[in-house]
Amino acid sequence: MLKVDVQKQLGEFALQASFASEGRVTGLFGASGAGKTSLVNMIAGLLRPDRGTIVIDGDVVDDTAKGIHVPTYRRRIGYVFQDARLFPHLNVAQNLDYGRRMNGLAADPAQQSRIVDLLDIGALLDRRPGKLSGGERQRVALGRALLAKPRLLLLDEPLGALDEARKLEILPYLVRLRDEANVPMVYVSHDVAELRQLATQIVMLRQGQVTSFGGVKVLA
Amino acid sequence: MSEITPAEWTAILLSLRVAIIATLVATPFGIALAWLLARRDFWGKSVLDAVVHLPLVLPPVVTGYLLLLTFGKRGLVGGFLADYLGIVFAFRWTGAALACGVMSFPLLVRPIRLSIEAIDRRLEQAAETLGAAPWKVFATVTLPLALPGVLAGMVLGFAKAIGEFGATITFVSNIPGETQTISSAIYSLIQTPDGDAAAGRLVIISIVLALGALIAAEWFARRATARLHGN
Numbered sequence: 143m144l145k146v147d148v149q150k151q152l153g154e155f156a157l158q159a160s161f162a163s164e165g166r167v168t169g170l171f172g173a174s175g176a177g178k179t180s181l182v183n184m185i186a187g188l189l190r191p192d193r194g195t196i197v198i199d200g201d202v203v204d205d206t207a208k209g210i211h212v213p214t215y216r217r218r219i220g221y222v223f224q225d226a227r228l229f230p231h232l233n234v235a236q237n238l239d240y241g242r243r244m245n246g247l248a249a250d251p252a253q254q255s256r257i258v259d260l261l262d263i264g265a266l267l268d269r270r271p272g273k274l275s276g277g278e279r280q281r282v283a284l285g286r287a288l289l290a291k292p293r294l295l296l297l298d299e300p301l302g303a304l305d306e307a308r309k310l311e312i313l314p315y316l317v318r319l320r321d322e323a324n325v326p327m328v329y330v331s332h333d334v335a336e337l338r339q340l341a342t343q344i345v346m347l348r349q350g351q352v353t354s355f356g357g358v359k360v361l362a
Numbered sequence: 363m364s365e366i367t368p369a370e371w372t373a374i375l376l377s378l379r380v381a382i383i384a385t386l387v388a389t390p391f392g393i394a395l396a397w398l399l400a401r402r403d404f405w406g407k408s409v410l411d412a413v414v415h416l417p418l419v420l421p422p423v424v425t426g427y428l429l430l431l432t433f434g435k436r437g438l439v440g441g442f443l444a445d446y447l448g449i450v451f452a453f454r455w456t457g458a459a460l461a462c463g464v465m466s467f468p469l470l471v472r473p474i475r476l477s478i479e480a481i482d483r484r485l486e487q488a489a490e491t492l493g494a495a496p497w498k499v500f501a502t503v504t505l506p507l508a509l510p511g512v513l514a515g516m517v518l519g520f521a522k523a524i525g526e527f528g529a530t531i532t533f534v535s536n537i538p539g540e541t542q543t544i545s546s547a548i549y550s551l552i553q554t555p556d557g558d559a560a561a562g563r564l565v566i567i568s569i570v571l572a573l574g575a576l577i578a579a580e581w582f583a584r585r586a587t588a589r590l591h592g593n
Contacts, residue, residue: 186491214490215499221491227484231506231589241492244502290492 144168144294144328148184148194148204157181157350163328167320169341170330171361176347178330182296185328186221187214199293215244220287220295220325224302226279228271234282235267241290254289260322261285261315277308281315288323295327301336309336316340334361366563372539373547374567380455380543381523384463385516388470392515396474397504418468422528429461429533457534458541462523465530470519473579477511477586478504510586514579521575525568544568 147160157177170178183189185196187203190211196204198219203212220241228237238258242249258264261281271279280300287295300316301309313336320327320340331337337344338358346354346361354360366374398404399411417425433440433451443449451457481504489499505512527545534541536550548564551557 188487188491214487215493215495218493219491221488223484223488225484227482227488229485229489229503240489240494240502244489244495244498245493286492296491 143197143199144185144326145195145197146181146185148181148191148196150180150184150189150191152180155350159345159347159350159352161345161352161355163343163345165326165341165343167327167329167341167343169337169344169358170328170347171332171334171337171344172347173332175349177350178332178347179298181347182221182298182328182330185294186219186296187212187217218245218291218293220290220292222280222283222287222295222297222300224299226271226276226283228274228279228282228286230271232271233267234263234269234271234274237271237282237286238263238267238289240286245290247291253291257285257288257323260318275308276304277311280304280312284315284319288319288325292325295323295325296330297327298330299332300329301331301333313339337361367560369538370547370560370564373542373544373564376455376458376539376541377524377543377545380458380462381520383456384459384466384523385470385520387459388463388467388519389512389516392467392470392474392519393505393508393512396471396478396515397500399471400475400478414471415468417465417529422465422526423532425465426461426529426532429457429464429529433457433460433533451534453534453537453541455534455540458530458543461529461533462526465526466519466522469522470515473511473515473518473583474508475511477508477514480511480586481507507589510582510589514582514586517575517579517582521572521579524571524575 143164145162148157150157155177157180159177159181170181172178180189184191184204185198191204191206193206194204195202195206198217202210203217204210229240232240238254261284263278263281263285266274266278266282271282274282284300301312304312317339329337329340338361341358344356344358344360345352395414399407430452431437435441435444435450435452440451449456451460486499486503489503494502525545527549530541530543531546531549536542536546542550544564544567548561551561551564
């Protein structure tokens with residue numbers, strides 16, 4: 143469960159968003175420049191709201207009135223960026239293991255092999271990110287975020303940098319994640335078709351304001 | 363050209379010891395400073411940057427003299443260190459290492475700073491979202507990606523340290539076996555009537571060491587590029 147009620151001034155641009163989401167996949171929909179990435183960065187703690195509160199799973203991570211701002215690394219979120227941002231000096235297996243190591247979690251080979259199978263990345267484990275295709279990189283980034291055992295997964299246009307064929311290659315994995323991984327997600331996109339397939343709830347943003355909120359039918 | 367004499371060996375080994383110690387001690391400070399200059403904005407940053415580069419442009423004799431005033435037995439810092447910690451720099455090989463460390467510091471810091479500036483900061487953000495506290499981000503992402511730059515800086519600093527002359531001779535003089543490095547040995551030999559052959563041998567050794575260091579630094583720089591591209 144995610145509750146967001148924030149305001150942020152970014153130069154000329156004013157962002158004001160308020161919504162509460164119970165859904166498995168909350169779709170953040172809007173044109174580019176609508177403030178989607180800023181909003182996700184605030185949920186991640188990478189950007190600090192000027193005013194307002196953010197609550198993840200009943201845990202207040204931002205409350206400007208009380209001076210609360212939990213740093214990103216203690217929010218236990220996963221973040222999949224448009225550009226996968228894999229660590230170039232580590233191979234795929236080490237990238238996947240990074241979050242577990244940083245959070246001091248015990249090794250969980252069952253979970254590890256489940257995610258590796260789910261995303262079909264078993265054959266890539268020894269490779270360096272520089273030797274992967276765009277689609278493979280994005281699948282590894284998904285696995286890396288999930289294996290840190292986040293309580294919320296943020297996906298910022300994870301298919302945005304891929305061509306149509308690659309998008310169709312990744313979408314089924316995202317659907318499987320939604321149905322099998324048991325982690326609530328916030329999925330940012332400007333693509334109606336993508337959100338129709340994935341989202342269970344929609345937050346529509348226009349020029350920094352939430353214009354509608356509800357089921358997938360608000361996309362119509 | 364005949365055999366290298368024991369006296370020349372002494373100078374060569376002393377130079378190596380002085381340069382190695384100077385580089386190893388200076389490196390952690392160099393990394394910290396490079397990070398500060400690359401990543402932080404603070405009041406007086408440009409002044410600090412200038413001070414770090416000062417030994418590069420100041421006459422070495424001036425740097426040596428300033429070291430003598432500061433770290434000599436009667437110097438502000440030198441007196442304190444000698445009285446309370448028993449560390450003496452004046453006319454010791456440790457003083458030569460200090461002089462070499464200061465003189466080579468700008469060359470050490472520069473490649474490290476450049477390689478830290480070249481790191482994609484979005485990778486550090488990604489590390490943070492995966493639960494890495496700031497110091498862990500530094501240890502697991504920033505430093506490994508900057509490592510080729512760190513090594514290149516160490517090699518360049520080492521090469522500079524091994525050739526340092528002006529500041530060293532001013533600060534700790536030219537005492538065989540204690541502070542007489544290759545450079546000051548060459549200086550003494552070319553002032554001696556039949557020192558030409560010995561000077562020539564040391565000159566060749568200097569050239570080989572400097573050339574080797576430059577080639578090594580270049581190699582590390584190429585590795586850095588490959589590493590940042592994930593190959």
